[in-house]
Amino acid sequence: MSSIEVIDLTKRFGPLTAVDSISFQVEDSEVFGFLGPNGAGKTTTINVLCTLMRPTAGSAKVAGYDVASQRNAVRQSIGLVFQDPSLDDHLTAYENLQFHAHVYNVPGNERAQRIEEVLRVVELWDRRDAVVRTFSGGMKRRLEIARGILHHPRVLFLDEPTLGLDPQTREHVWEYVLELQRAHEITIFMTTHYMDEAEHCDRIAIIDQGKIVALDTPDALKRMVGVDIVTLRTEDDEQAAREIRERYGLEPQRDDTRIRLEVEAGAEFIPRVVSELGVTVKSVDLHRPTLDDVFLKLTGRAIREEEGDPSAWMRLHGRLWGRGRR
Amino acid sequence: MTTAAYGPAAGLPTRSRWAGLRANAGGVYIVWYREVLRYRRDRARLISSLGQPLLFLVVFGSGLTASLGAGLTRELGDVSYVRFLFPGIVAMAVLFTAVFSAISIVWDREFGFLREVLVAPLSRAAVVLGKALGGSTVAMCQGAILLILAPILGVSLDPLLVLKLLGLMFLTAFALTSMGILIAARLQSMEAFQMIMNFLIMPMFFLSGAFFPLRGLPAWMSVITRLDPVAYGVDPMRRLLLGANLAPGIKIANHHLGTVEDALILAAFAALMMALAVWAFEAQE
8 A cells, every 4th residue: 555645746936846756655654755955846746735834736645645625634744854853842841742742642541651662762761851942953853753653653654854964863863763663564755955865765756857867766766877886895806707707608807806897786796706706706896876867877967966955945945934924 | 672562553543423432531631731741840831921911011000000109090990000911911921921832833833742642543622632731731730820929919809709810811812823823824834923913913912901991092992902812810819819990891882891791802803813823724734
């Protein structure tokens, strides 16, 4: 069954078409990523899917409910972690979650237990009575993730969940998210413009200028741009190269210390070559095309060129929908 | 982690009308509770919003008494100007606290919390009602704290009187918070809030009768004072605190309005503002 079903979805702001007739499906308990530069339409898509904006045309269903006509049912079924913090700074971590539990109708006899549970998952139980204003960016984001799952949503939306966090905290946040996803089989829909984060996804849609330009698993996407390069060091390069030529029909390139091979699926190739070769393999190195390469090939531009000044962009973004103007 | 079912089974029954209503009641409660919680925690706000009325009472009261003594005596009889001013200052605390509470929506928008509220499975009406009740509760408390000054000013209180005053304060606050929410739903920035303060809230305060009796005014001003909702809060409060001599009731078509009529006008204004605020909130995407 599909958790998210989008058909010909379009969203316009005046003359600007932010999302241009996109269609896709996200399966149950899939981790699905929207990858693209800022301004590509990622956040607009999330806003439509989580009922904060109405679609201009087309339709979308989340958890089986229509985002235009069954808004409350959609809202009850989803959790959200926004790009910018959306906590009440003046309340404690616990009070923020209490607020959430009430507005999402978490039954009274389960509230305390669930709040404790999610706070422990994100390791903030010890800080439950601290006012959120005193939290670091990473702690706030963790608290928001805890809040996002408090009401047991079927689909969790993460809009650039690690924007502005340091690499270590980003990794941490991902651990929580994936742990939750596995434990509760939640569907995760996330946007990012960090290539390495997109690797956590089961499938990725690459979006550019409001259109989906590619949609597949990260591996399949990368295969679009070319092959993997496997570099081997063996006890006897001479014999290894000969064997590889005969056994796999590949064309090994040798230099003084290494053998370089271009193969279709390097990760699958390596265990085979290591076990099947007659000589001992000393070391293996795999270089794979990155999603950066994929984006460049599909759009003719590198994704990083588009980033610009994130704070300026966030302000613009805030104006677009934070203030409720079209 | 428990293995509790995730998905619509958890928390989303086939929503009967009654279940929806109950869910929204929970929402109204928690939005109200947040407002009260934040008020309790914010000592600076508590002190500053008490300091301002006191400043007005002492400086204005004493200053005007000194310079306009004879004129005031002619107008007010044996009631000192400070005493006359007292109900107006209570109304002022209610007015400013109520509007300030409502306008905090602009902050919530600025700092992102409003999104948490807007994306919740909660009707906009519940959000607006909770906010208005919260703001009114806080404003009523601010007004009530000022009643401590009554004995010092020689105004005697009894439990029933206090109860009536609290009711009036709450009603006044509710009307003004609703109005504030209506404004906040459309407000772009805190700079715009400054405009609203200068061109709407301050005039509402000055023309409410808090400072001077609404008698013998130029015709144009007289008309405006009758359109000022705060006037319908100040007048009955003054009547309850100082007697009907000083507050004979706002005169409309040769009829002096009584306390109940004032309350009805406030309630009608509140209902209108509430309806408009809900509408304005629903209209924003």
